[in-house]
Amino acid sequence: MSKQIGDVILDVSNISLSFGGVKALTDISFNVREHEIRSIIGPNGAGKSSMLNCINGVYTPQQGTISFKGKTFDHMDSHEVATMGIARTFQNLALFKGMSVLDNIMTGRNLRMKSNIFLQALRIGPAEREEAMHRDYVEHIIDFLEIQAFRKTSVGQLPYGLQKRVDLGRALALEPQVLLLDEPMAGMNVEEKQDMCRFVLDVNDEFGTTVVLIEHDMSVVMDISDRVVVLDYGKKIGDGTPEEIRNNEEVITAYLGTSH
Amino acid sequence: MGSVHLGVFPKLSLKRQNSVNLEHTIRINLCGVLHETTQALNVVAKGLIMETTFPHLLIEHSQKRPQASAMREKEYGIWQAWSWSDMMHLTQNMACGMHLAGLERGDHMVVVGSNRPRLYAVMLAAQSLGAIPIPLYQDAASSEYVFPINNAEVSFCVAEDQEQVDKLIEIKTQCPHIQKIYFEHPRGLRKYDEPGLSALDDLIEQGKKFAQKNPAFFQNEINQSNPDDVAAMFFTSGTTGNPKGVVHTHRSLLDRAQAGAEFDRLTEHEEVLAYLPPAWIGQNIFSYAQWLCCGYVVNCPESAVTATIDLKEVGPTYYFAPPRVFEGLLTSVMIRMEDAGTIKKSMFHFFMDVAKRCGPAKTDGKSLGVVDALLYAVGNLCVYGPLRNNLGMSRVRVAYTAGEAIGPDLFLFYRSIGVNLKQLYGSTETAVFVCLQPDNQAKADTVGIPCKGVEIKVSDVGEILVKSKGLLKEYYKNPQATAEVLTADGWYQTSDAGFIDSQGHLKIIDRVKDVGRIKGGANDGAMFAPKYVENKLKFFPYIKEVVAYGDQREKVCVMINIDFDAVGNWAERRNLPYAGYTDVAQKQEVYELILGCVEKVNADLAQDELLAGSQVSRFLILHKELDADDGELTRTNKVRRGYIAEKYSVLVDALYDGKTQQFVETAVKFEDGRSGSVSATLNISDAQTFVTVGKAA
Numbered sequence: 001m002s003k004q005i006g007d008v009i010l011d012v013s014n015i016s017l018s019f020g021g022v023k024a025l026t027d028i029s030f031n032v033r034e035h036e037i038r039s040i041i042g043p044n045g046a047g048k049s050s051m052l053n054c055i056n057g058v059y060t061p062q063q064g065t066i067s068f069k070g071k072t073f074d075h076m077d078s079h080e081v082a083t084m085g086i087a088r089t090f091q092n093l094a095l096f097k098g099m100s101v102l103d104n105i106m107t108g109r110n111l112r113m114k115s116n117i118f119l120q121a122l123r124i125g126p127a128e129r130e131e132a133m134h135r136d137y138v139e140h141i142i143d144f145l146e147i148q149a150f151r152k153t154s155v156g157q158l159p160y161g162l163q164k165r166v167d168l169g170r171a172l173a174l175e176p177q178v179l180l181l182d183e184p185m186a187g188m189n190v191e192e193k194q195d196m197c198r199f200v201l202d203v204n205d206e207f208g209t210t211v212v213l214i215e216h217d218m219s220v221v222m223d224i225s226d227r228v229v230v231l232d233y234g235k236k237i238g239d240g241t242p243e244e245i246r247n248n249e250e251v252i253t254a255y256l257g258t259s260h
Numbered sequence: 261m262g263s264v265h266l267g268v269f270p271k272l273s274l275k276r277q278n279s280v281n282l283e284h285t286i287r288i289n290l291c292g293v294l295h296e297t298t299q300a301l302n303v304v305a306k307g308l309i310m311e312t313t314f315p316h317l318l319i320e321h322s323q324k325r326p327q328a329s330a331m332r333e334k335e336y337g338i339w340q341a342w343s344w345s346d347m348m349h350l351t352q353n354m355a356c357g358m359h360l361a362g363l364e365r366g367d368h369m370v371v372v373g374s375n376r377p378r379l380y381a382v383m384l385a386a387q388s389l390g391a392i393p394i395p396l397y398q399d400a401a402s403s404e405y406v407f408p409i410n411n412a413e414v415s416f417c418v419a420e421d422q423e424q425v426d427k428l429i430e431i432k433t434q435c436p437h438i439q440k441i442y443f444e445h446p447r448g449l450r451k452y453d454e455p456g457l458s459a460l461d462d463l464i465e466q467g468k469k470f471a472q473k474n475p476a477f478f479q480n481e482i483n484q485s486n487p488d489d490v491a492a493m494f495f496t497s498g499t500t501g502n503p504k505g506v507v508h509t510h511r512s513l514l515d516r517a518q519a520g521a522e523f524d525r526l527t528e529h530e531e532v533l534a535y536l537p538p539a540w541i542g543q544n545i546f547s548y549a550q551w552l553c554c555g556y557v558v559n560c561p562e563s564a565v566t567a568t569i570d571l572k573e574v575g576p577t578y579y580f581a582p583p584r585v586f587e588g589l590l591t592s593v594m595i596r597m598e599d600a601g602t603i604k605k606s607m608f609h610f611f612m613d614v615a616k617r618c619g620p621a622k623t624d625g626k627s628l629g630v631v632d633a634l635l636y637a638v639g640n641l642c643v644y645g646p647l648r649n650n651l652g653m654s655r656v657r658v659a660y661t662a663g664e665a666i667g668p669d670l671f672l673f674y675r676s677i678g679v680n681l682k683q684l685y686g687s688t689e690t691a692v693f694v695c696l697q698p699d700n701q702a703k704a705d706t707v708g709i710p711c712k713g714v715e716i717k718v719s720d721v722g723e724i725l726v727k728s729k730g731l732l733k734e735y736y737k738n739p740q741a742t743a744e745v746l747t748a749d750g751w752y753q754t755s756d757a758g759f760i761d762s763q764g765h766l767k768i769i770d771r772v773k774d775v776g777r778i779k780g781g782a783n784d785g786a787m788f789a790p791k792y793v794e795n796k797l798k799f800f801p802y803i804k805e806v807v808a809y810g811d812q813r814e815k816v817c818v819m820i821n822i823d824f825d826a827v828g829n830w831a832e833r834r835n836l837p838y839a840g841y842t843d844v845a846q847k848q849e850v851y852e853l854i855l856g857c858v859e860k861v862n863a864d865l866a867q868d869e870l871l872a873g874s875q876v877s878r879f880l881i882l883h884k885e886l887d888a889d890d891g892e893l894t895r896t897n898k899v900r901r902g903y904i905a906e907k908y909s910v911l912v913d914a915l916y917d918g919k920t921q922q923f924v925e926t927a928v929k930f931e932d933g934r935s936g937s938v939s940a941t942l943n944i945s946d947a948q949t950f951v952t953v954g955k956a957a
Contacts, residue, residue, distance in 0.1 A: 135337075136336065139336035139337045139338075140336060142336075142337070143335070143336055144447070146563065148334075148337075148562045148563050148565075148566050149562075149563065149565040149566045149569060151337065190930075190932075191930075191932065194932060198448075201448075202447060202448050205448060205450060205451060206447065206448070206450070
């Protein structure tokens with residue numbers, strides 16, 4: 001059960017980000033290889049979500065560069081990021097609660113729609129064919145995430161664990177090369193966590209999608225990650241395989257505690 | 261009442277329309293009956309159906325009606341159809357592939373998975389080669405597969421998906437015979453490098469090439485099989501000891517399938533939804549044996565959780581479900597009805613009263629008075645029709661329930677809204693069909709009259725004996741067990757206690773071995789039928805499972821599992837806060853609710869002189885739901901009384917020692933295989949018993 005890990009696809013170098021006097025990130029560098037599951041861990045306020053926000057262009061770092069597939073950027077533009085094939089899910093779900101599961105995931109196909117808004121509004125000719133094609137893709141995602149029973153249910157009525165799954169589904173609808181997951185397992189029970197782990201592993205396995213994962217649950221991180229970055233107070237204090245991280249003195253004192 | 265009055269006018273005008281519609285439907289129905297009769301005649305005229313095998317029937321359908329739909333499966337949101345011709349080609353390719361992979365005549369092959377057209381084709385392919393498919397329960401733990409696989413020396417396995425493959429790989433070291441595992445759904449399995457594991461798609465692909473080079477091979481193989489060959493083997497879950505492999509031939513399965521089809525005049529136009537485990541003979545008969553016998557369409561749901569949605573979409577005409585499914589459907593309707601607006605709610609209750617009064621008679625085909633007929637017709641338009649539609653039963657012509665006793669209220673509810681729900685009696689060993697209820701003689705407390713080809717008698721100890729062509733050939737490699745159930749002159753001992761009533765209907769009381777005697781106390785020597793008591797209690801919507809004790813004891817005590825959905829909803833409506841199952845189960849209010857149910861049952865039992873001694877003296881509500889994963893229920897969800905008595909011996913002792921509270925801690929197994937424990941202090945309550953009516957008089 002070994003997988004092929006490719007070259008560096010995403011390279012973050014010397015990123016610093018501050019809000020006024022607060023330094024969120026200080027001189028962070030790490031890279032992500034193609035097809036790997038790369039986790040970012042750290043205590044609350046360590047700068048994990050800020051890091052993701054820099055990668056997908058929500059924040060603009062004061063210093064440093066990010067390169068994706070060989071192209072280097074000073075700052076990322078969120079629309080452009082999505083077009084290049086980086087999708088993300090949100091820590092505090094950002095779904096359209098009143099819309100059905102199907103429609104929510106369909107919105108993820110927005111970037112892939114070629115026909116213009118007028119054709120789409122009138123559903124004529126090519127727009128209709130295109131919609132059928134996108135619906136087909138979305139149905140595959142629904143099947144993949146095993147949410148067939150909730151296709152027509154509005155998202156607001158679903159339990160939290162399932163909403164998280166829909167959020168993942170919408171990100172997958174973009175056919176991303178890199179998937180940024182911001183605490184996909186937060187607030188879930190053990191069974192839901194296991195399901196989610198399986199989905200993340202399956203996405204990585206089936207589609208070869210590179211995954212960048214922020215997670216609090218150590219057992220999850222250590223189980224499914226290929227490599228881990230550890231942040232503390234906006235600084236990188238560790239980088240390596242789960243095994244290396246487990247034995248890293250600095251990480252142990254800063255985060256894992258001595259019992260590990 | 262005002263709201264009902266307001267509605268009269270528009271409803272009356274609708275009624276006019278409806279009467280026109282009714283005439284129209286009657287005409288259609290008449291045609292339908294004629295059509296069905298000719299169809300039935302056709303089947304009878306063919307007559308030779310018993311002289312055939314499953315693969316022969318597949319070929320026959322694919323030649324006569326190549327483009328007609330054989331199966332449908334919902335995939336990617338759309339119902340995808342497989343024609344008989346598709347099915348035949350798929351089976352051919354699979355059979356050729358299996359032949360190349362080394363499957364021999366007489367080999368056993370395990371199939372684990374839910375209802376998927378391709379898994380049904382796997383069974384057909386195996387039978388085409390003269391191999392014997394053994395369907396296993398897809399939700400069983402891996403350790404439960406070890407015995408069947410070793411017992412039948414299985415080397416070939418077909419599994420639906422990663423979950424099933426993982427289970428088979430887990431037990432591979434304990435099952436040295438396993439050589440090849442094929443998976444239907446490749447998801448998550450691409451990176452496995454287990455020797456002998458490959459995709460069913462690859463097998464089909466190889467088979468296809470072989471079939472092109474050897475076009476006659478498939479037909480030749482099929483021609484070598486005959487009706488007395490073993491067709492399939494079903495492992496019974498067994499309450500004690502190892503499971504037993506029930507061996508059935510093509511003849512035994514097809515004989516019964518056809519007897520059932522003739523009884524209800526089934527045709528190729530039926531629609532069936534296959535959603536129960538294919539390892540259970542009931543599902544296998546309805547979606548495999550009768551499918552090939554009649555040539556109707558079997559629909560496979562998208563996934564287990566979508567079954568109720570798919571039921572509505574398919575609208576089956578021939579439907580089968582154990583009582584618990586009917587109960588679940590009714591509960592969901594009732595819960596939704598509680599939340600409906602006042603007008604809807606009062607309309608619902610008004611017309612449900614009408615239905616209760618005259619619905620069953622109407623469904624039995626008896627004529628009603630003018631007023632009742634009118635009220636029922638209006639009700640049909642406003643309530644029953646939409647309700648049937650909502651339940652997915654608009655088109656149901658024949659619905660069966662079996663496996664367990666069904667509550668009279670539940671049974672009559674469905675009949676009163678115009679669903680032709682009936683009961684049947686049978687088991688794995690009898691290939692299902694022994695007794696069936698005719699359309700106009702459906703009763704809640706009997707299981708019908710013997711169908712064609714069945715002889716029934718009651719032994720001296722009150723055991724039901726059955727003789728038919730559908731009896732099992734033997735228990736696999738277990739002549740001792742075979743001799744225990746099959747007498748030398750061909751009677752099968754069902755181990756059910758019962759009798760045949762004055763109208764020729766069979767009535768089942770309990771298992772012969774479970775019927776006990778009360779010892780000591782006021783009712784010394786009285787008959788104790790635990791199942792009878794349990795079922796009476798289970799008929800209340802608030803009670804999910806019951807375990808009754810009383811044999812060789814002075815009184816009857818029961819342990820109860822509440823129905824979390826129903827009681828939870830009940831508690832919410834009373835503003836009763838609770839944290840979860842364990843919490844709500846021990847609420848004083850819930851105990852009072854259940855006490856009411858127990859005392860009603862006692863009052864009812866007191867009416868029956870024979871069973872009055874079975875009245876319940878004390879009860880408690882269990883802190884966890886009984887679960888097959890913890891060994892408390894069988895895979896078919898029947899309580900394992902002996903095992904539970906052992907596991908909860910502290911509770912049983914507390915019941916009989918007269919304690920009012922008892923602490924208990926139980927180990928539980930979670931669905932992912934890990935273990936944990938649940939603990940609680942349980943209350944024990946006394947219940948009032950009644951003097952037998954006969955005695956008092």
